[in-house]
Amino acid sequence: MASVRGRFRVPQGPVDLAAIDPRGRPTGPKDKAAAAKAMSELGSRLDTRQETLFAEGVGGGTRSLLLVLQGMDTSGKGGVISHVVGLMNPQGVRIASFKKPTPEERSHHFLWRIRKQVPEPGRIGVFDRSHYEDVLVVRVDGLVPEDVWQARYAEIREFEAGLAAAGVRIVKCMLHISPEEQAERLLARLDDPQKRWKYNPGDLDARAKWPAYQEAYAAALQQCDSDVAPWYVVPSDRKWYRNWAVAAILAETLDEMAPVFPPPDYDVATERTRLLRLTNPGS
Ligand code: AMP
Ligand code: MG
Numbered sequence: 001m002a003s004v005r006g007r008f009r010v011p012q013g014p015v016d017l018a019a020i021d022p023r024g025r026p027t028g029p030k031d032k033a034a035a036a037k038a039m040s041e042l043g044s045r046l047d048t049r050q051e052t053l054f055a056e057g058v059g060g061g062t063r064s065l066l067l068v069l070q071g072m073d074t075s076g077k078g079g080v081i082s083h084v085v086g087l088m089n090p091q092g093v094r095i096a097s098f099k100k101p102t103p104e105e106r107s108h109h110f111l112w113r114i115r116k117q118v119p120e121p122g123r124i125g126v127f128d129r130s131h132y133e134d135v136l137v138v139r140v141d142g143l144v145p146e147d148v149w150q151a152r153y154a155e156i157r158e159f160e161a162g163l164a165a166a167g168v169r170i171v172k173c174m175l176h177i178s179p180e181e182q183a184e185r186l187l188a189r190l191d192d193p194q195k196r197w198k199y200n201p202g203d204l205d206a207r208a209k210w211p212a213y214q215e216a217y218a219a220a221l222q223q224c225d226s227d228v229a230p231w232y233v234v235p236s237d238r239k240w241y242r243n244w245a246v247a248a249i250l251a252e253t254l255d256e257m258a259p260v261f262p263p264p265d266y267d268v269a270t271e272r273t274r275l276l277r278l279t280n281p282g283s
Contacts, residue, residue: 003027003252004027004245004249004252005230005232005252007027008232008249009225009231009232010174010225010231010232010233014218015218015219015221016218017214017217017218017233018214020176020233022178022235023178025238026235028241028245032240035244038244039087039243039244039247042087042247042248042251043247045251046084046087046088046251046254047088047089049255049257050089050093050254051089052259052260052261053065053122053124053254054091054123055122055259055261055262056121056259056261056262057120057121057123059262059263059265061121061122061259061262062121063122063167063169064118064120064121064123064124064125064167065119065125065168065169065171065250065253066118066124066126066127066163066168067124067126067127067173068127068130068170068173069127069128069129069130069175070129070130070132070136070172070173071174071175071177072206072207072210072213073182073200073203073206073207074181074182074186074189075175075176075236076236076239076243077128077129078198079239079242079243080173080175081095081128083243084243084246084247084250085124087247088124092122092123093123093125093126094117094119094123094124095125095126096126096128097129098129098130098133099129110134110152111155114127114130114131118163119168121167131156131159132156132172132220135152135156135219135220136216136220139216139219140209140212140213141209153219153220153223153224156224157223160226160228160229161226161228161229164228170228171230172224172229172230173231173232173246173249174217175234175236175242176233176235177236177237179207179210181237186203234246234249
């Protein structure tokens, strides 16, 4: 595995999130200025690869990429979407945000609403929260009986393996923040009138259950990490590091996918001649 992803891949065996420093910088830029420089190079790589993947899809390719973003409130899922996903052409990107299920969604299997948002060939799909909520908030708040959420880890593994087999490259990032950083960010949301719209009183209910959430995250990471659907833990107390890390993980994945422009389904020389004849009728 290439270098950057290897540094963030969830460790094998029991997952201890407390052992991963949310302010850590295991690889890559050491400061904001270096990260800014790295981001401009990563941005053009992402943009080029994304366009090629899109073209591959137009040409009949079956591959797509799915980025799953999970993390506690304020961990930066929205920030990654604007600063990392925003480096690519929005035409080829599909963003899906998963909120508390509607009554209709609740009447279906938990993967029903997820399946509808799986990126089509050539596209890059981004999940802002995901099917993992069904083993996170649902587990912590006991929204379904334990035997139901316990069975979901295997269902998720099977679902993701099926997607991978159908050509969906899966990248899952857990944005790992400390409770201290979350307190600061929540305070900023309350104190800054321009950030108040992001605050939700329910965020404090989740914050109050921090240890239960960390336990639920650890279980999801451990039980649903696989080579076809790897989990990465991204230290996210520093926004610039978080953005760089997700961009680098994505870029490396796209490099490995190495999408290719499709061959034209027309004869280039013939079309050239036709165009020139139409353009200069006398010649
Ligand atoms: P936000 O992403 O901050 O807009 O908040 C979305 C809210 O929806 C969070 O509190 C999630 O925990 C909640 N949510 C998302 N998916 C589910 C689910 N499957 N069951 C219950 N709550 C969910
Ligand atoms: Mg929120």
